[in-house]
Each structure stands twice: as structure tokens, then as C-alpha cells.
Amino acid sequence: MDDLIDFPGFGPAAFDWLDQLAADNSRAFFAASRATFDAELRDPFAAMLGLCSGETGGRPRVFRQLRDLRFAANQERPYWPTIAGEITRPETAAALIADLSPDGLTALAGYRRPFTRDQLTRYRAAVDDATSGAELEEIAGTLRDEQLAVHGATLRRAPRGFPAGHARAELLRHTALFAGATLGPKVRRRRGRADRRAISADAALSHLAATWDRLVPLTDWLDAHVGPVEMPAAEPGAVRAA
Numbered sequence: 130m131d132d133l134i135d136f137p138g139f140g141p142a143a144f145d146w147l148d149q150l151a152a153d154n155s156r157a158f159f160a161a162s163r164a165t166f167d168a169e170l171r172d173p174f175a176a177m178l179g180l181c182s183g184e185t186g187g188r189p190r191v192f193r194q195l196r197d198l199r200f201a202a203n204q205e206r207p208y209w210p211t212i213a214g215e216i217t218r219p220e221t222a223a224a225l226i227a228d229l230s231p232d233g234l235t236a237l238a239g240y241r242r243p244f245t246r247d248q249l250t251r252y253r254a255a256v257d258d259a260t261s262g263a264e265l266e267e268i269a270g271t272l273r274d275e276q277l278a279v280h281g282a283t284l285r286r287a288p289r290g291f292p293a294g295h296a297r298a299e300l301l302r303h304t305a306l307f308a309g310a311t312l313g314p315k316v317r318r319r320r321g322r323a324d325r326r327a328i329s330a331d332a333a334l335s336h337l338a339a340t341w342d343r344l345v346p347l348t349d350w351l352d353a354h355v356g357p358v359e360m361p362a363a364e365p366g367a368v369r370a371a
Contacts, residue, residue, distance in 0.1 A: 136176040138330040139229060143169040144314060147211070147231045154206040159194070166194070170212050174229060177330075178214050181337055185225060187218035215241075222357040223348035225341050226309070231326075233314050234333050236340035239281070239307025240351050247359045249304065253288065255354035256300045265354075266297055268346045272308050275343065281305035306351060308344055312336040 146165050149158065159166070171191060178189035191214040196207055211230040218225075226237040244252055255261040269279050284302040287295050295301060312333070314326035 136180055136330045136334070137173055138333060139173060139234070139314070139328045140169065141325040141327055143173070143229070144231055144326040146170060147229070150208060151210055151231065154208050154210070156207060159208055170229070174212050174214060174227070177333060177337075178216060178227060180334060181225070181227075182216050184338065185216055185218065185341070187216040187225070189216045190214055221348060221352050222355070223351055225337075226307070227337055233311045234328055234336060235309055235311040236337045237280075237307050237309030238341050238344035238348050240305055240355065241281070241307045243305050244355070245358045245360055248355050252303070252306070252355045253291070253301060256297050257291065257295075261350075261354055262297050262300070265300060265350055268350055269300065269308075272344070272347065277308050277310045277340070277343065279306070279308045281307055306347070308347055310336075310340050 142165060146162060146169060149162070171194075175189070175191050178191065182189040191212070192209070194208050194212065196209055198207060211228050213226065213228040215227070216225040223239055224241060226235075226241060228235040228237065240248070256265060272279055281304065282299065282302040283304045287293055287298040287301045291298070291301055312328065314328050315332075317325040317327075319325065
């Protein structure tokens with residue numbers, strides 16, 4: 130993380146642009162402000178992931194800003210409201226994810242894409258097992274105690290074949306499993322003018338490294354009990370592709 134000159138951090142212009150996209154999510158706005166997007170968001174974001182991949186190993190990529198509208202309920206907002214990317218590594222099926230929004234920089238890790246059928250079968254069997262299920266329950270509890278949010282629960286109740294009162298019904302509701310935390314921007318308030326928000330390069334890189342490190346127990350559990358995809362996904366998902 131020494132070569133910070135390649136990554137300037139995210140300044141007020143980056144957060145202002147994200148605010149403007151939230152207000153005007155149109156192709157006309159994006160085309161007119163593309164130079165700002167590239168200079169203030171995409172290029173710094175790519176540089177940040179490049180620096181992180183030098184520390185973690187793996188392949189970095191920035192996701193497309195344009196949504197795949199084929200499966201989108203809202204066809205009138207063609208762009209993702211945040212800029213995001215990931216680092217994938219050959220030794221694990223878990224991705225290291227970064228996401229920048231008006232609220233700040235979020236670091237995530239785990240299996241963010243919906244489980245395929247084979248992954249879901251292995252996941253539910255591991256959660257149902259007394260030993261591996263209790264281990265995951267402890268990991269998730271520790272993450273929540275450390276103020277890391279656990280994501281990926283999409284079912285309203287335990288899946289078919291499991292009792293509603295299952296000891297780990299909450300975990301069984303997951304069809305993906307990942308966790309993370311958000312670093313809010315540093316805000317400099319100015320009288321009578323818009324707040325200036327920024328995240329320095331050092332703060333961003335430190336947040337990503339520290340959060341990803343805290344998520345190693347979760348990604349290790351997933352790799353041990355779920356593993357990589359062995360068959361195609363059952364249904365298409367709204368996953369942001371590179």
C-alpha cells in the first residue's frame with residue numbers, strides 16, 4: 130500500500146456525481162458527465178482495486194455501470210447507483226468486493242452471487258449439520274457483534290424440507306452469504322454551501338484490508354462446506370458483470 134500516488138482517493142466530485150446519478154439516472158446525464166465519472170470514480174476505483182490485488186493476489190475488475198435490463202423490473206433507471214468491483218482468486222470461490230455509494234465505501238467478502246443448485250444443497254446440509262452449522266452460527270454472531278452486516282437472506286422462512294422452528298432457520302433462509310462494513314466519507318461542513326465529502330486513499334485501502342481480513346473465517350467456512358459452482362445456476366440473477 131505504499132504507492133498511494135496511483136490512487137488519489139475519492140474526493141467531493143465523486144460523491145457529488147453519485148448524488149446527481151441518483152437524481153437523474155438517464156443515458157443523457159451519463160453521456161454528458163462521462164468524463165467526470167471516468168476521472169473521479171472509475172479510474173480511481175480501478176487503481177484502488179489494483180493496489181489491493183497486489184496485496185491479496187487475484188484478478189481485479191470493475192463492474193459495468195450499465196445494468197442488465199433484461200431481467201430488471203425498473204427499465205427506467207439504466208445505471209447502477211453505486212460503483213462496484215471485486216477481486217477473485219484461484220484458491221477460493223469467495224470474492225473480495227468493494228462498493229462506493231453516497232454513504233461511503235463498503236467492503237464485502239463471501240459468496241455474493243446466488244447459490245447454484247449444487248451449492249445450495251451443500252450449504253443447507255452444512256447449516257443443518259450440528260457441528261458445521263454451529264460453527265457458522267458462531268461466525269455470523271461474531272461478525273454482528275463486531276458491527277459487520279451479514280447479507281444474503283432472501284427466503285421468508287426456512288426452505289421446504291426443514292422445520293420452521295429449526296435452530297438455524299435464519300441461516301437456512303440464505304440463498305447467498307456475504308458480509309461487510311461501510312466506511313463513511315469524511316465530511317467537511319461549509320456554511321451556506323454543500324458539504325464536502327471525501328475518503329482518502331489511505332483510509333480506503335486500510336478499510337478494505339481490515340474488513341476483508343475480519344471476514345476470513347466466513348470465507349473459509351464457505352470454501353470448506355460450499356465450494357465452487359459445479360453446475361449452472363438455476364435462474365438468471367441481476368449480477369453486475371465486468
